[in-house]
Every structure is written in structure tokens, then in C-alpha cells.
Amino acid sequence: MTEANPYPSEWLRGVLALAVQRFLAAGPTYGYAIAVGLEEAGFGTIKGGTLYPLLARLEEAGLVTTEWRAGDGGPGRKYYALTAQGRAAFEADARSWTEFAHRVVDFVATTPSTSGGPS
């Protein structure tokens, strides 16, 4: 864990695809904007070598479409957009994740008894 990455990387690995899809649910955008948005949302710094392969896998799975667009004075940007299948998958995964997260919070928030394992 570092200041740039406040949570263990294995936690992030589990949730990164969902977080990226959540970002794309707001509309088509490009890689750097996603990286900045995730950082601002508190996920820490996401390396390009992690983010773009993930986006490529989402594209291959048919959850995302891509399009190169001309940049404003700079090089072109590759825009990513959720497909209808991607949106449906995101909504289903978001529901499952929320349920899972509540279970985790409920479980870890409960003070364990000091008597040990199940009787």
C-alpha cells in the first residue's frame, strides 16, 4: 500500500472491471479520463499497463466498443463505450457486488467472540 494506492492491489483487482464499467456507464470516454476518474474516486493510481489490457478484455467480451477520435490539437483518443450487453452485465454485477459488499461489511463489523471456533 502507498499513498497513491491506499488499498491492497488484490482488492483492487477484484473490483477494477466493475469500477471501469461504472465509469463508462456515464457515457463514452477515453483511457486517461478513466484513470483520472478512478483516482479521484479513491481507487488510487491505476497504471496504464493494468487499465488498457482490462479495457481490451472488456472489448473482446463484447461489453465495450471502441473508436479512435481526433484529439483537440493533440494525438487522437481511443474512446470506450458500454454496449447494451455491457450495460446489462454492469447492472447485474453491481447488484451482486453491492450484496457481497454488505455481507462483508456486516461480517467484519461484528466483533468476534473470544471463545474461538464454532461450538
Next chain:
Amino acid sequence: MNTTRHSHYTALERRWVDDVTRELAIRGASGRAIGEALAIVDAHCAESGQEAEQAFGPAADYAGSVHLRASDTEAHSLAAQVRAAWPSLLGLAGMLLAFRCIDAYQTSSAVPIRWGDLIGLVGIIALSVAAVRWIGVLIHHPVLSWVVGTALFTGVIGLQIVTTAEIARVPLPGAAIGAGLALVGSGIWGTLAGPEVDVVRDPRPGAPAPRAMRAFGLVTNWLFLILTLLAGSVFLFVPKG
């Protein structure tokens, strides 16, 4: 630190671009896939102001993380490489037959077709396909590759020389026509069906299309005919013995 920018991917260091290109080529990525991978990093670094190594890690790590689809590596599959080798096999056969024709013309005899020639043809094409297929081994282990490659090549040529048993003797006019057809056919086949020279292509709008390699591809497809004409003209006009 002194860094040299790449002339096209201007947000990136030239060395990092070269390393990624090489590593992806070793993985069998097409020029289109390599261009796409580099354009993504270039666009990201131009916006973030970061160096590629900082944002994407070492070149080899990034190249290893690039997600390649089946279509990105199809041109480097064994089937595609064997398909691409057929025109070369025909051209090499035509060149060899043409040289045999010149020899037969100078000695006023029929043209011998030997088993050794078949071994040489197939062996050289097989070594060429193997070299392309295991390009990563060649790059990462150059000395070992050179030793093994030279030994195999010498073995093939040695077998070709010592295997003098003849399959047939063909009259000179027929053999000469066959050689000409094979050489021209190889060039046409390579031009029509052979793979275009695979160069790195930037997919971004407005990026210049790579053009310089077209002439190279054209020359490569007609290489056996060009070599035969050059070498043949030397052999033909140099008195034998």
C-alpha cells in the same frame, strides 16, 4: 536524463517504442496491433505528461500485458507462414532450375533434376519458416541461434550436394520454359496472394499511412527473378572452365 523522443509517437522515448515493438513482434503481433498498443500509450502519456515507463512500466512488461486477439496474431500462425512460403518455394525452384539450364546449355546436355535439389529446396524453406516462427529465440539467444542455424543450413546444403541421384533428365527447352514459368509465377503469386509487408500502423485519425515498405514488398516478391537474371547473366557470359 538524456532521452530521445520517437519521431512519430512523440510522447514516447524511441528506445521504449523500439523495445515494445520488438517484444510484441516476438509475440507474433501484427503491425496493426503493435501500432494500436503504441498509440494508446502515446495518447495517454501526451495527456498525462508522464513517461511511458512511469505510467505503463518497462517495455517488456507492457508488451507482455497487451491483450492480443486471435486476429492480431493470425498472420504469424504456422499455417499462415507455410501458406506464405509457397511462392518462395516456387521462386527458389525456378532459380535453381534456371541455373541447371545454364549449366546444361554450356555443356550441351539435358537438364538433370536431382533428389538433392528437392532436399535443398524444402530444407531452406523450412529453415526460413522456422527462423520467422522462432524470431524471439533468435533475438534473445543470437550466438546459439547463429551456431544452430549455420549447422542446419550447412547440413541442408551438404545433403543437397552429396545427394546426386537423379529423378529425371529434362530436355533444355522444356526445363527453361519451366524455370521461366516458375520464376514469373512466383512473382505474380507473391504479389497477388502473398502477405503485404507487415509494418506498424498507427490507427489514429490523420496518422500517415505507411508507404515506404510497398516498394520493398514488390522487390521481395520478384526477388528470385531479379537474382536469377543477375546471376544468370554472369554465369552465361563467363566462359566455363
